[in-house]
Amino acid sequence: MDILIKVLIGIIALEHLYFLWLEMFAWTTRARKVFTMLPQDLFEPTKAMAANQGLYNGFLAAGLIWSLFIKDPVWSAYVAIFFLSCVLVAGLYGWYSADKRIFFVQGIPALITLILLHL
Numbered sequence: 001m002d003i004l005i006k007v008l009i010g011i012i013a014l015e016h017l018y019f020l021w022l023e024m025f026a027w028t029t030r031a032r033k034v035f036t037m038l039p040q041d042l043f044e045p046t047k048a049m050a051a052n053q054g055l056y057n058g059f060l061a062a063g064l065i066w067s068l069f070i071k072d073p074v075w076s077a078y079v080a081i082f083f084l085s086c087v088l089v090a091g092l093y094g095w096y097s098a099d100k101r102i103f104f105v106q107g108i109p110a111l112i113t114l115i116l117l118h119l
Contacts, residue, residue: 016061023054
């Protein structure tokens with residue numbers, strides 16, 4: 001079970017590193033193809049806002065990766081729970097405020113991992 005949890009945390013961290021790249025470095029190129037619900041003329045004027053959002057996704061990834069390197073299993077679990085909870089809240093807020101798919105991409109994996117951590 002521990003290996004599965006670590007793999008899931010790693011996948012969620014990689015997902016957030018992808019979001020970081022997409023929002024900070026590829027907002028006016030690749031992101032146009034990913035965020036099809038946004039009008040094309042909004043990408044250039046929202047570049048700085050997207051980069052800021054990408055930075056926050058990087059913080060989530062960093063925290064999740066950090067939790068994988070902590071030797072104390074209790075402390076590691078607490079750090080993972082905190083950052084997975086942040087991801088879950090972000091997914092819920094994205095579902096509420098932007099697009100329902102955000103919850104399935106971000107929230108569900110975090111929720112499943114949180115449940116497994118508590119079993």
